[in-house]
Amino acid sequence: MEKFDVIVVGGGLAGLAAAYTLAQEDLEVLVLERGDYSGAKNVTGGRLYLNPVRDLFPDLWKKAPLERFIAHEEVAMMAEKRSVTIRYSGEELRQEPYQSYSVLRAKFDRWLAKQAERKGAMLVAKSRVDEVIIENGQVVGVRAGGDELHADVVIACDGALSLVAEQAGLRQPGNPHDFAVGFKEIIELDPAVIEDRFGLEGNEGAARLYMGEVTRGKFGGGFLYTNKESLSLGIVVGIKDLMDGSPQVQAPQLLDDLKQRPEVASLIRGGQTVEYSAHVIPEGGLKALTKLYGNGILVAGDAAGFSMNIGVTVRGMEYALASGYYAAQAVLKAREAGQYTANQLSVYELLLKDSFVMKDFQNFKDAPTALDNPRFFTVYPEMVTTMMSELYAVDDGPKERIYPTIKKHLTIREMWDMLGDFRKVRKL
C-alpha cells in the first residue's frame, strides 16, 4: 500500500496551487486528475486578477501562459432592440504589473501542473478518485481506479460539484439556487483583426460584459474576452432561473441569440468556432460555503464554494489559487503539530479569514440577494436604452426638450422602486 504525505484530488487551480506550495516544502504530494491532462475538464470565462495572488507564488508569473492583459473594461446594457455600451480605459490598466489577464484553462492549468511537478509534486492524470477512505472517522486516503492510496491528509480540490467532499460528509449535493451554469465558444480570429475590432494596442485585451436581454431577465449575463488569437464568448445564467422557465428558454439558445445580436455579430464575423464548453459555477456566496475541513481532509477552490458572481463578473480563479495555498499552509502547520484532526486543520479557516478570500466573501455576503432581482436584467436596460433612443432621436418637427424626455421615464413610482433596488446594492 502506497502512502503519501498529502493526496490532492483534482489538478485544477486549487489543487495545483496546493501541490506547488507543499512540494516546495519537500512534502510528498500526489495529485490525481481525472482528465487527460490538467485543464482538460476545466472551463472559465475567463479573466484572472493577479494582484490578490501575486505574492503567494512570487516566482510563478513571469513565464505564465497568460493571454492578453485587460486594458479596456466594457459593459453593454442590452435591451431587446437597442443597447448602451460603456468602455472604460485607464492609464493604470496599461501599466505593469498588469491587473488582470484573459486566460485559457487547458493551456494555463497544463503549464501550472508542470511547475508543480518541477517542485517535486507527483501528478497522475487520467485517474478518477472514486471515494475517500474513512477509518474511525478519519479520512486516511482515497480509492481511485481500484487502487487504495493512503496519506496523512487529503485535499479535495475537485471543483464545483465536489463529489469527494460530498462523500466525506462535508457537503450536500447542492441547491440549484446557489449555482449558475456557464457555457461558451472559443472563436478563432486573426490577432490583427482582434486588435482592430476592439481597438487594442499590441498585447492589450478587452473584457466585455453583456447584461439584460441576453439572459431574458434571468440572473446572469454574457461575456466576451479577447485572447491572443481567439475570443471567449459565453453566457452565465442562474440554474434556478433557467429551471423556473418564465420565460421558458433552453440554455444553448441564449448563446446562439447573443451571437446574432448585431452588436456581437460584427465582432465575431469571419471567426471560426473551435470549441464549445460548459461548467457549473458556485455562486451562493458566504452562506453557501461548504464545511472547509474534517478529520484528515480539507476542501479548497470551487469544491468549497469559493466562487462569486458580483453582478456580471464571476470570480473564482484567484480564490481557487489562494485557498489551495492556504490549505497547504494548514497542512504544514498540522505536520508540525504531528496531527491531522479536524480541530488541528481548522487553522485553515483562520488563515482564510485573515486573507482576501474570506474578507471578500464577508463583504459581498449580500450580493446574491441584492442582485437576484429581475429588474436589473429587464427594467433598467430597457429604461436606459429607450431614454438614449429618445435623446438621440431627431424626428420631423421640433425635438422634445431633454429634461421632459428624461422625466417621462423617471416617474415617482419608478424612482421609488429604484431607490429600493439600489439601497440593497449599497450594502455591497
Added chain:
Amino acid sequence: MSEILGLKAKLGLDVFKHDSEPHIRIKAGMEKDPRLKKAVLVCPAGLYSLNDAGEVEFTIDGCLECGTCRLACGTEVLDWNYPTGGAGVQFRFG
C-alpha cells in the same frame, strides 16, 4: 465559422474519448418524474429532449460534464458520476 452552428455541429468540434459505460443514467422508474423535465431546459449540450409521449429522452454522447443536470434534477432522479479517468470530453482551450 462563427455563424450559428447546430448543437450537434458545435459538439462535434470538441474532443471526446469513449467511456466503457454511460456516466449519467436516469434511475429506473424515474423516466416520468417531473424533475427530469428541468434537464431539457438547463443542459447546455441539449442532451435531454421530450418525445411525443411526453417522456424525457437522454443521450450521453456530447456530455460536457458540466454538472447542471445533477443540480437541476437531483440525485434521486439521476445516477450521476464523472466518466472514468481519461474518458469523456477533453478541452483543448477551456
